[in-house]
Amino acid sequence: MQLEGPSCVRAALAAASCGLLGIASPSVIAGAAGDATQADTALLYYAEHDGRVKVSEATARLEQPLGDGETVTVTPTVDVITGASPTGATISDQAQTFTTTDTTPANTLPLKSFSDRRYAISVDWEQPLDRLTRSVLGASASTEKDYNSLGASATLMRDFNNKLTTLSAGISGSLDSVEPAGGIVPQGLTPLSSAYAVASAAPAGNSDYEYEDSSRPHIEDALTTPVAASTTLVHAITTASGAVITTGSGGTGTAIVNGSIARQTKKKESVDGMIGLTQVVNRRTLMQLNYSLGVSSGYLTDPYKIISMINGTSGETVDYRTELRPDSRLRQSVYWKAVYHLNEDIIHFSYRYFWDDWGIRSNTVDLHYHFVLGDDFYVEPQFRYYTQSAADFYHHSLVDGAALPRYASADYRLAKMKSTSYGLKLAMAIGKDSEVSARVTYMKQTGNSHPADAIGVQRTLDLYPGLDALIAQLGYSFTF
Amino acid sequence: MSSRIFTRFVSVLLLGWTFGNTAMAAETAPNFSLPTQAGTLALADLKGKVVYLDFWASWCPPCRKSFPWMNEMERRYSRQGLAVVAVNLDKDQELADKFLNEVPAEFNVAFDPQGTVADSYHVPGMPSSFIIDRHGKIQAIHIGFREEDSTDLEASLRSALSR
Amino acid sequence: MRTLAMIIACSALLLSGCADVKPWDRDLLAQKKMQLVPAPVDNALDEHVYFSKEAASGGQGVGGGGCGCN
Secondary structure, three states, rough: OOOOOOOOOOOHHHHOOOOOOOOOOOOHHHHHOOOOOOOEEEEEEEEEOOOOEEEEEEEEEEEEEEOOOEEEEEEEEEEEEEEEEEEEOOOOOOEEEEEEEOOOOOOOOOOEEEEEEEEEEEEEEEEEOOOOOEEEEEEEEEEOOOOOEEEEEEEEEEEEEEEEEEEEEEEEEEEEEEEOOOOOEEEEEEEHHHHHHHEEOOOOOEEOOOOOOOOOOOOOHHHHEOOOOOOOOOOOOOOOOOEEEEEOOOOOOOOOOOOOHHHHHHOEEEEEEEEEEEEEOOOEEEEEEEEEEEEEOOOOOOOEEEEEEEOOOOEEEEEEEEOOOOOOEEEEEEEEEEEEEOOEEEEEEEEEEEEEEEOOOOEEEEEEEEEEEOEEEOOOEEEEEEOOOOOOEOHHHHOOOOOOOOOOOHHHOOEEEEEEEEEEEEEEEEEEOOEEEEEEEEEEEOOOOOOOOOHHHHOOOOOOOOOEEEEEEEEEEEEO | HHHHHHHHHHHHHHHHHHHHOOOOOHHHHOEEEEEOOOOOEEEHHHOOOOEEEEEEEEHHHHHHHHHHHHHHHHHHHHHEEEEEEEEOOOOOHHHHHHHHHHOOOOOEEOOOOOHHHHHHHHOOOEEEEEEOOOOOOEEEEEEOOOOOHHHHHHHHHHHHHHH | HHHHHHHHHHHHHHHOOOOOOOOHHHHHHHHHOOOOOHHHHHHHHHHHHHHHHHOHHEEEEEEEEOOOOO
């Protein structure tokens, strides 16, 4: 789940598995024509302003009826993500140096560049159990440089009231593992200079390996490159595989590696449940109401994000610490959707209220108007409005010297913010079973640029630079 | 407390709606008179024959699957006294015509756009089929059309034809 | 508790205001554009974007509606 650089790690805050809880195939509803495979393909290009994140994504949804309502749906996806994303450090009126190679000019939002590729696949198998009951079993997997995810889901749907009412219940689980680029999972809420201490599993020798110079918090770099004279390597490390890093102190030291060193990984688990009620209200109206509950536990922190420590009087940045989030999260949401058929046009409207034990409360309103223009052509304006409150442990920066909170993150996606999206989709039918479509969406995120607790020079800076993104999508659906 | 209310709510839902509409088995099939592609057809005209009465619409995917099977039944058993009557329930005649162009019918197709006949038969789902015996009584009601059910359906037809 | 009450109230409201739609009157509901998720790929792509850029996620459901056939 990356649209934000090294991956799903970014989505550590979205504890739902990277494969969503079974969005079941619509075959049960509209019914695939005969035994033909229905293919829905799309290419997506996502680009944020100011050289931030860019994503190119290709996906295909292949739905194969197996007879009598049984269906298998396979959805492979490939993403290429490049660009840069905010590190969480605040903007400053001074130039900032994070490592010897990583600096940011004054009055510029500190960003970190990345490049990654994500491969994902999900499979859903829908099976009618009897005339009124269906089950869907799903499995999903995704992989990228620093994140792997495996998920499974099961959903049961039962019709009542002459199929005017459908009750559904689903459960899904996922197991994710994070292996940050660089091989080290930093200590949370620790100054950058000491956050990357590595503990070895081997008993022999000293067990800590620290850098004085935090410009090289990467195992590979340490092991293959002679370190500069000014670097003090404090201890020696013997790893489980027998590799030995020789050290010196206060002088030249060369790190040698024989064999490989285990990179650090962290695990995360999620379990989600959902119950839903779908009701045909009248000939023209369909509604759905769902309640979802999810629990995530494990490593939910973003290992790449930091938070600035500022001087309590002047507001100048004096240090940086790694962020730290709780190791559990309980999420709930209530979702209501209504579909209404006018003469020819359709209105799709949904509202979701989300809340969790991190203090986040959010509202999402989504509206699509399906405008029929002739037999083969339609246009669909789309609007979405989203608001969220800040997580309890969100801070744009921390006061240096003050008592540290238990958890803290400056990730802009945990802040109080609003997001508005405007989109337009155009689609044209080609022949009986094909459709070509194009969709463009403009998304704008804004937050509190001048929070009340801004100190000193911070008052003159924009502490929530926001986000502008343009999303373009081309789609082609056909049967074969 | 809240979980009890919720359980009760769900049970009411289940009880209230698990038992769907009751069918009309063993009752006299209501008469009807509907336009077809070739004049008017009344159920009374078919007395003495076994009638396979099917209710369908162009927007119903399983209906599309049932047509080849109904054609096959018409071919096999019309000489033995089977009459297949497929009542179309499309509100727009054009959609029905388009469907029939793509999926030709060798049997009688009648048109009931207002759904009055469907109403009189308390049609429980789309598609639904009624096997009416030679005496005009409903012998069997079948909801939906699935490939796996076609052998059983054919067996019911043969049994009705043999009486 | 309050949330549960709200959900039950909404469900009751949903169900009480419902017309009895005959099986043959589900022509409009059978259309692809009338499904809860008419374009699953669009929906998945959108959810992916918003899930990556916001704190909230999920909520959408499965199944129901449509022509009610079979």
